[in-house]
Each structure stands twice: as structure tokens, then as C-alpha cells.
Amino acid sequence: MNTYELLSSLKIKEIYGQLPKTIGSIHHDSRESKPNSLFACLRGYTVDGHDYYLEAIKNGATIIVAEEMLEMDLDKTALIVVKDSYKALAILASKFYSYPSQRMTLFGVTGTNGKTTVTTLMKHLLQKNNSQVALSGTNGFDFDNEISPSNNTTCDVLTNQKMLHKAHHLGIDHMIMEVSSHGLIQGRLWGIDFDIVTFTNLSQDHLDYHDTMDQYGNTKSLLFSQLGNDLSKHKAAVLNKDESWFVTYNSMTPFEVISYAIYSDADFKAVDIRYYEDATYFTLLSPEGKYPIQTKLLGEFNVYNILAAIASVYAKGDYAVADLAKTVKDIEQINGRMQKLDVDIPIRVYIDYAHTPDAIEKSISSVAPFKQNRIIFVAGTGGNRDPLKRPIMAEKASAADYVILTINDPRFEDPADILYDMEKGMQHDNYELIPDRKEAILQAIEISEPGDIVIIAGKGQEDYQIIEDKKYPHSDMDIALEKCMSKFHFKV
Ligand SMILES: Nc1ncnc2c1ncn2[C@@H]1O[C@H](COP(=O)(O)OP(=O)(O)OP(=O)(O)O)[C@@H](O)[C@H]1O
Ligand SMILES: [Mg+2]
Structure with missing residues (x-):
């Protein structure tokens, strides 16, 4: 795109260096910058793009948009200083892609x-x-x-x-x-x-x-x-x-x-x-x-x-x-949202994504009208996320007859701490703590009896579990299905 056209809606404080005639792409991740591109330095929560403009230039950026003066070879790259580079990026990206x-x-x-x-x-x-x-x-x-x-x-x-x-x-x-x-x-x-x-x-x-x-x-x-x-x-x-x-x-x-x-x-x-x-x-x-x-x-x-x-x-x-x-x-059931295991067995198993107190309440109440025996509920919450909701999640999960409290993406937190927080909200004694999510799912199905409803909540159709900062393969649906096959002796 013609550079002057691209910049026409932008309020610019200062321009340094020679602007290129055209710009081929826009980036805010220096690793993705390409030749003849514009790189916007954004101040994020953990990373400041102003620390990466040299890498963007190395990758071929010909315009840097920043909130401050930066040292660079102005014969090769132009610098545009703006008040707020995030807002500038919104303006430039909308224009670049023609609204x-x-x-x-x-x-x-x-x-x-x-x-x-x-x-x-x-x-x-x-x-x-x-x-x-x-x-x-x-x-x-x-x-x-x-x-x-x-x-x-x-x-x-x-x-x-x-x-x-x-x-x-x-x-x-x-x-x-x-x-x-x-x-x-x-x-x-x-x-x-x-x-x-x-x-x-x-x-x-x-x-x-x-x-x-x-x-x-x-x-x-x-x-x-x-x-x-x-x-x-x-x-x-x-x-x-x-x-x-x-x-x-x-x-x-x-x-x-x-x-x-x-x-x-x-x-x-x-x-x-x-x-x-x-x-x-x-x-x-x-x-x-x-x-x-x-x-x-x-x-x-x-x-x-x-x-x-x-x-x-x-x-x-x-x-x-x-x-x-x-x-x-x-319209079919939505994957991982109160999705029923589609097999002919004497229990009902639902995979759900409920990971807020309200969603847990709604998840349990949605099966209450056709409950024949117990509702067994597997509730899991993640690490390094909103600890205030943990006991309230357990409180809402207490509407089930039996609750298994477990983890959903522990990240960097000790699973024992997460379970300790959740357990404070339990309203009855029919529950157990199983930090390993797979074990929790196996146990829920193991203890189920004909007529029971098992809800496995928190992950939906996600196919991973985050431990520290790595994703490991994990599927609530596959674990539940396999366990049901061995417990009820069928094949799919
Ligand atoms: N209208 C609703 N009111 C309350 N709970 C709901 C509602 N719809 C879905 N839920 C519950 O919330 C869970 C998540 O649903 P869904 O994925 O549609 O929500 P979301 O808003 O997209 O969640 P996220 O913020 O994680 O993207 C469902 O599995 C169900 O337990
Ligand atoms: Mg969503």
C-alpha cells in the first residue's frame, strides 16, 4: 500500500528519516516482521515492543511506529513517533486492510x-x-x-x-x-x-x-x-x-x-x-x-x-x-458443551466446559429434570487464574450428590493449593480430592451405578492440559469413553 495513503488517518507527533514509497505488511511481533514492512512497538503487560524494534529492522522493517525516539539508522528505516502506538496500530491496520x-x-x-x-x-x-x-x-x-x-x-x-x-x-x-x-x-x-x-x-x-x-x-x-x-x-x-x-x-x-x-x-x-x-x-x-x-x-x-x-x-x-x-x-450438540457420550450404557456421561460458578450451577441444574439416581460431578479449576472463584465453584458443585474436585491446567501452581482453596466451599461431605485429572475422571466413572449421571466439567473439548508452561495431550472425552468401554464391556 502507498505509504502516504496508509498514514493519512494517523495523528503523527514526529517523523524521522525517509519514508518508503510503499508498505507490504504490518506487524507487532518482531519475529514475524518481513522486508518492506511496518513494525508497531506496543507496550504489553509483560513485553514492551520498544525492546524489539532492532530485530524487526533486521528482518526488513522499513517503518517503526513508536511512542518515543529510538536509536536507528534513519537512512534505512523511518521512525514515526505517536502518542499511543496501540491506537495507531488500530488505525493503520484498519486502513491497510481497507476497513x-x-x-x-x-x-x-x-x-x-x-x-x-x-x-x-x-x-x-x-x-x-x-x-x-x-x-x-x-x-x-x-x-x-x-x-x-x-x-x-x-x-x-x-x-x-x-x-x-x-x-x-x-x-x-x-x-x-x-x-x-x-x-x-x-x-x-x-x-x-x-x-x-x-x-x-x-x-x-x-x-x-x-x-x-x-x-x-x-x-x-x-x-x-x-x-x-x-x-x-x-x-x-x-x-x-x-x-x-x-x-x-x-x-x-x-x-x-x-x-x-x-x-x-x-x-x-x-x-x-x-x-x-x-x-x-x-x-x-x-x-x-x-x-x-x-x-x-x-x-x-x-x-x-x-x-x-x-x-x-x-x-x-x-x-x-x-x-x-x-x-x-x-443443530447438533456443541462439542464439549453438555455433550453427551453417545453410547448405550446404564449411566449418562456429559462432557462440559463449565469453569465458572454460574456455569457449574447451570450444568448441574440442566440434568436435574431427568435425574434417576445420583449426579456425580467432576469440577476442575486452573492454576494462576482467579483464585477467588475456587471455593464458590465447589459450593455450586455441592448441588451434585457426589463431587470430585480436581485440577484443570495447573500451570505453575501446586495442585494441592488449588484443591485446598476449592475444598473450603464444599457444602457436604460426599466428595474427594484427586489432583490428577485423568484419575479423577476414571474414579467418577468407576464409582457410578446404573441410573447415575456423570458430568465431567471444566475442559470441554480441549485436547490438552497445561502443566507449567507446556501443553500435554489430554482429552476428557477419550478418557471417559475408554473407561466406559472397559467398565461396561463394549467397543466403538
Ligand atoms: N447461557 C449460559 N448461562 C450460563 N452458563 C452457560 C450458558 N451457556 C453455557 N453455559 C455453561 O458455560 C460453559 C461454557 O460455555 P461456552 O463455551 O459457550 O461459554 P463461553 O462464554 O464461550 O466461555 P469462555 O469465556 O471460556 O470462552 C458451558 O459448558 C456451560 O456449562
Ligand atoms: Mg468461548
């Missing part, structure tokens, strides 16, 4: 729990109604079913623009993004022009990062204010009316708010809900009438997720509720 979000329909979903589920449901609803969809979130990037991994639920500002550009280039016109509170507070969504933003729920998580629930809730509100103020566009916010943050988020945007709820009056409301072991049924009341819904997803929380997904796709204005409602029954 792709303005040329697509952008959906953003935020909330403590349910983001992956709701975005995946939306993807299926759109695809089954003949649209091409890209999705970014916890499970990586999905460009209309071509999957590639990502490092975070919400990626950095540059990766986001790159990914949007790629999607647009592939002819995909709908992009759905899972938006984390970390992503919002760190400005990773700057430059993204959202059309429809959706809120699932808010409960305790990440309080090691946000300090208070108010701060956490206010951070989430950034997504709604980021819809902007340009009323010439059709935009909307989709909000859960059963949540107390509804009122605040409703006031954050001048655009239409579409509400959904089970207990309050709302635009999209589920009534007459019936829960079964393999399916959930309800009646959807919507602005376009009443429709029966049948889904393979289980539990009340998934009724919320389905309402959120239907309302969000409807908010776009191109799809009839009748078509969306019909499509729901064809």
Missing part, C-alpha cells in the same frame, strides 16, 4: 458464559439459511468451515483486521465474533464496525483481572457503546432481559434493543419448556408469532443460548423467525 468490517455484517457476542455456544448456534442458523459465515472465538477461526487455531477467544487488533480481510476476500459476508472482556478492555476490537451485538449473561469470573463485578460489567458494556452513534445505519443490540445488567446496557446504545428472556416479558420469550435427556422442547413467542422449538441442546441455559442466537440473526433483518425456528432442530 473490511464495514463491508460485512458483523456480529459480536459477549457475556460470562455461553459465547461459544451462541456464536456456534448463530453460525449454523445463518449457514442453514444459505449464508456464508466466518466465526472467531475460543475454538479458533472458522472461515465457512475451514478451521484454523487462534491464541485467544478475542484476538489482537491486527489479527482481527487480517482475519476480517481474509473472510471478505473469500466472499464471506457474515462475521461472528466472540468478544471477551479482556478483548474489550485491551482495545482489541477497535476499528471493528459491529452491526449486531449480543449479551448472554454476567456472573463471577476474571475477578483477578477486573477487581469488582461492577468493573467487569462496565467492561462488557463497551461492546454496546461501540455500536456507535450513526443512526443512518441499521444496527441492534440483543439483550437478555432476565439479567440485571439489561437496564444499563439498554441505555448504552441509541440503536434498537431486541430482548430475550424466559422469566421477563421480552421480544423473544421461551414458554412451556420441557427438558429431556437428549432434547429440549419449548414454544417461542416472537415478534413474528409463536413457533415450536425442538433442540438437541440441554438445559435452561441452552434455552437462553438459543433465544440469543435466534434473536441476533433475526436482528439483521434478512431472516424470518419461522425459518430460524425450524432450523434449530438440525
Whole structure:
């Protein structure tokens, strides 16, 4: 891209050296810098990009964007000093990739729990109604079913623009993004022009990062204010009316708010809900009438997720509720989200991703309606993450008849310390502590009796375990399946 065009929207403090005529790529990781590129020095929490500009130059960077004067050979590389290089990168990346979000329909979903589920449901609803969809979130990037991994639920500002550009280039016109509170507070969504933003729920998580629930809730509100103020566009916010943050988020945007709820009056409301072991049924009341819904997803929380997904796709204005409602029954269970082991055995085993107190509560209550015997719950939490939630997770897990407390990614923490923190929250004595996650899963199935429900929570479909800073192969599903095969003598 022509350098002068690229820099035209940027407020520059000083320019030193000779600017190259064109720029071929933009980077903020010096290891990825290429010849004829621009390198932005970002000050991160652990790393300062200003320490790496020489490596970027060695790799061929011809422009360095920094917040201070840096020593370099100005005959070879130009230096641009700006007030805030993170904001500068957002401006430059959006321009470099030609503002792709303005040329697509952008959906953003935020909330403590349910983001992956709701975005995946939306993807299926759109695809089954003949649209091409890209999705970014916890499970990586999905460009209309071509999957590639990502490092975070919400990626950095540059990766986001790159990914949007790629999607647009592939002819995909709908992009759905899972938006984390970390992503919002760190400005990773700057430059993204959202059309429809959706809120699932808010409960305790990440309080090691946000300090208070108010701060956490206010951070989430950034997504709604980021819809902007340009009323010439059709935009909307989709909000859960059963949540107390509804009122605040409703006031954050001048655009239409579409509400959904089970207990309050709302635009999209589920009534007459019936829960079964393999399916959930309800009646959807919507602005376009009443429709029966049948889904393979289980539990009340998934009724919320389905309402959120239907309302969000409807908010776009191109799809009839009748078509969306019909499509729901064809959507498979979401991997690792209350996913039932699909085998014919006398116990029921579910793999779930619940790793917050609220999700644990919801996970257990989702199987309560068809409980015949005991609920055995394996709860695991990670090391070096929000210790405040540990006892509350165990407290919520106490709703199960028998609880096995274990670890989920110990990282650098001593598993005994994590279990000690969790154990403080237990409300009854029917539990044991098993630090090794595999052993915990084997034990849960070993002690199960006909009619029992075993929920293995915390990891979902993830295929690794993080010990110190290394990832080791691990699959809750494979461990559970193998144990069930040996206990109940069958083969798959
Ligand atoms: N609407 C909901 N309300 C409460 N709990 C939910 C809801 N949806 C899902 N859950 C629970 O939370 C777990 C995680 O769901 P999901 O992966 O969809 O959430 P997420 O918001 O994407 O999580 P993360 O922040 O880790 O990306 C599920 O396995 C389930 O136990
Ligand atoms: Mg997620």
C-alpha cells in the first residue's frame, strides 16, 4: 500500500528519516516482521515492543511506529513517533486492510458464559439459511468451515483486521465474533464496525483481572457503546432481559434493543419448556408469532443460548423467525458443551466446559429434570487464574450428590493449593480430592451405578492440559469413553 495513503488517518507527533514509497505488511511481533514492512512497538503487560524494534529492522522493517525516539539508522528505516502506538496500530491496520468490517455484517457476542455456544448456534442458523459465515472465538477461526487455531477467544487488533480481510476476500459476508472482556478492555476490537451485538449473561469470573463485578460489567458494556452513534445505519443490540445488567446496557446504545428472556416479558420469550435427556422442547413467542422449538441442546441455559442466537440473526433483518425456528432442530450438540457420550450404557456421561460458578450451577441444574439416581460431578479449576472463584465453584458443585474436585491446567501452581482453596466451599461431605485429572475422571466413572449421571466439567473439548508452561495431550472425552468401554464391556 502507498505509504502516504496508509498514514493519512494517523495523528503523527514526529517523523524521522525517509519514508518508503510503499508498505507490504504490518506487524507487532518482531519475529514475524518481513522486508518492506511496518513494525508497531506496543507496550504489553509483560513485553514492551520498544525492546524489539532492532530485530524487526533486521528482518526488513522499513517503518517503526513508536511512542518515543529510538536509536536507528534513519537512512534505512523511518521512525514515526505517536502518542499511543496501540491506537495507531488500530488505525493503520484498519486502513491497510481497507476497513473490511464495514463491508460485512458483523456480529459480536459477549457475556460470562455461553459465547461459544451462541456464536456456534448463530453460525449454523445463518449457514442453514444459505449464508456464508466466518466465526472467531475460543475454538479458533472458522472461515465457512475451514478451521484454523487462534491464541485467544478475542484476538489482537491486527489479527482481527487480517482475519476480517481474509473472510471478505473469500466472499464471506457474515462475521461472528466472540468478544471477551479482556478483548474489550485491551482495545482489541477497535476499528471493528459491529452491526449486531449480543449479551448472554454476567456472573463471577476474571475477578483477578477486573477487581469488582461492577468493573467487569462496565467492561462488557463497551461492546454496546461501540455500536456507535450513526443512526443512518441499521444496527441492534440483543439483550437478555432476565439479567440485571439489561437496564444499563439498554441505555448504552441509541440503536434498537431486541430482548430475550424466559422469566421477563421480552421480544423473544421461551414458554412451556420441557427438558429431556437428549432434547429440549419449548414454544417461542416472537415478534413474528409463536413457533415450536425442538433442540438437541440441554438445559435452561441452552434455552437462553438459543433465544440469543435466534434473536441476533433475526436482528439483521434478512431472516424470518419461522425459518430460524425450524432450523434449530438440525443443530447438533456443541462439542464439549453438555455433550453427551453417545453410547448405550446404564449411566449418562456429559462432557462440559463449565469453569465458572454460574456455569457449574447451570450444568448441574440442566440434568436435574431427568435425574434417576445420583449426579456425580467432576469440577476442575486452573492454576494462576482467579483464585477467588475456587471455593464458590465447589459450593455450586455441592448441588451434585457426589463431587470430585480436581485440577484443570495447573500451570505453575501446586495442585494441592488449588484443591485446598476449592475444598473450603464444599457444602457436604460426599466428595474427594484427586489432583490428577485423568484419575479423577476414571474414579467418577468407576464409582457410578446404573441410573447415575456423570458430568465431567471444566475442559470441554480441549485436547490438552497445561502443566507449567507446556501443553500435554489430554482429552476428557477419550478418557471417559475408554473407561466406559472397559467398565461396561463394549467397543466403538
Ligand atoms: N447461557 C449460559 N448461562 C450460563 N452458563 C452457560 C450458558 N451457556 C453455557 N453455559 C455453561 O458455560 C460453559 C461454557 O460455555 P461456552 O463455551 O459457550 O461459554 P463461553 O462464554 O464461550 O466461555 P469462555 O469465556 O471460556 O470462552 C458451558 O459448558 C456451560 O456449562
Ligand atoms: Mg468461548
